[in-house]
Amino acid sequence: MKNNLNETIRELSEIYDNDSQNTYVTLYLNKDALDEKFLERRENACTKLLTGEEQKNFTETMVEIKEFVKKHSGDNLAIFASRKHNFFTSVSLPMEVHGSLVVDSSPYIRPLARIQDEWESFTLVLLNSNYAKIFSVSLGSLEQQKSLSKDIMNRHKKGGCSQARFQRLRKGAIHAFFSEVEEALEKIADKRIVLAGPGQAKLQFRGMLPKHLAERIVDFIDIDIDDEKELLKESIHLISEKEEQKSHEAVRQLKEEILKDGLAAYGVEDTLQAVKNGQVELLLIEKDCKIKGWICEHCQVVKEGSVTKCPHCGKPISEIDVLEEILEFAERTDADIEFTDDEEIVNIGHIGAILRYK
Ligand SMILES: [Zn+2]
Numbered sequence: 001m002k003n004n005l006n007e008t009i010r011e012l013s014e015i016y017d018n019d020s021q022n023t024y025v026t027l028y029l030n031k032d033a034l035d036e037k038f039l040e041r042r043e044n045a046c047t048k049l050l051t052g053e054e055q056k057n058f059t060e061t062m063v064e065i066k067e068f069v070k071k072h073s074g075d076n077l078a079i080f081a082s083r084k085h086n087f088f089t090s091v092s093l094p095m096e097v098h099g100s101l102v103v104d105s106s107p108y109i110r111p112l113a114r115i116q117d118e119w120e121s122f123t124l125v126l127l128n129s130n131y132a133k134i135f136s137v138s139l140g141s142l143e144q145q146k147s148l149s150k151d152i153m154n155r156h157k158k159g160g161c162s163q164a165r166f167q168r169l170r171k172g173a174i175h176a177f178f179s180e181v182e183e184a185l186e187k188i189a190d191k192r193i194v195l196a197g198p199g200q201a202k203l204q205f206r207g208m209l210p211k212h213l214a215e216r217i218v219d220f221i222d223i224d225i226d227d228e229k230e231l232l233k234e235s236i237h238l239i240s241e242k243e244e245q246k247s248h249e250a251v252r253q254l255k256e257e258i259l260k261d262g263l264a265a266y267g268v269e270d271t272l273q274a275v276k277n278g279q280v281e282l283l284l285i286e287k288d289c290k291i292k293g294w295i296c297e298h299c300q301v302v303k304e305g306s307v308t309k310c311p312h313c314g315k316p317i318s319e320i321d322v323l324e325e326i327l328e329f330a331e332r333t334d335a336d337i338e339f340t341d342d343e344e345i346v347n348i349g350h351i352g353a354i355l356r357y358k
Pocket of ligand 1: 296297298299300301310311312313314315
């Protein structure tokens with residue numbers, strides 16, 4: 001099973017079937033038993049609607065998927081599979097997902113992209129002056145990456161050297177320890193870092209970090225050095241608040257760019273064009289919105305609305321959700337993605353983008 005969500009989404013966004021419409025099966029499934037009925041119902045409906053090779057592929061793909069589901073009944077799952085293309089990828093998700101079974105010419109990545117947006121991974125450093133643990137927090141769970149500790153002389157001198165000398169030595173030892181922590185952090189730090197621990201140590205530590213690391217620190221948590229359970233809870237709460245702020249901020253920025261006719265695209269047509277040109281720096285999508293459209297794989301044309309065949313080449317088209325299509329383009333070009341339910345995104349046409357250039 002995959003655990004690097006960024007990479008997985010990127011890979012999935014590259015995949016589509018040029019010749020056939022309905023060859024990739026995507027399943028989002030919760031572990032609770034209720035979803036078994038849902039799966040059966042969706043499978044029956046799809047089987048009835050598909051014909052020939054597509055039906056055969058679907059049936060065989062479903063056999064593989066159901067075997068996998070059986071083996072992983074304790075997990076919430078996202079599965080992307082196609083027997084025809086000998087393709088199978090799955091992700092285990094710690095949070096509940098909205099169940100869906102989709103048959104299409106490409107994997108349906110939107111729910112996964114949204115989870116990635118809402119549960120962005122970050123690095124958590126728990127430290128005091130002689131002890132540090134570095135965790136990576138991904139999809140809401142904590143994984144310890146590194147643990148460091150050092151014997152540092154006690155705060156109070158026990159005789160021998162002078163008080164001033166003692167303090168100097170102690171300071172030097174703490175500094176040396178922090179340098180070790182910094183070195184470890186340098187190797188594994190995510191884009192965002194949360195510093196946690198009791199007292200002043202975390203502030204001192206930040207003070208000695210080089211700029212490129214200090215800039216990634218998004219917040220501090222004041223907490224006991226051994227309270228890891230509470231630490232996870234607080235840090236996740238903190239990061240999800242930050243995420244919400246980030247998405248509000250992105251909407252505000254988009255609005256500003258639009259008002260001054262700056263580096264922005266908005267509405268389906270405009271945004272689609274920009275994302276195809278690789279201009280998009282940050283894509284903003286309305287959370288639960290879908291917009292009906294079509295794609296001609298032959299001409300590589302994507303448009304909003306509905307037609308019976310391609311007006312350019314006359315070949316059959318596939319019906320799509322235009323927003324999903326734009327999202328896939330954006331993932332392929334490494335754009336940042338934010339989901340939002342701010343009313344402003346509705347007003348500007350459900351989707352928009354801040355551009356790298358114009
Ligand atoms: Zn065409």
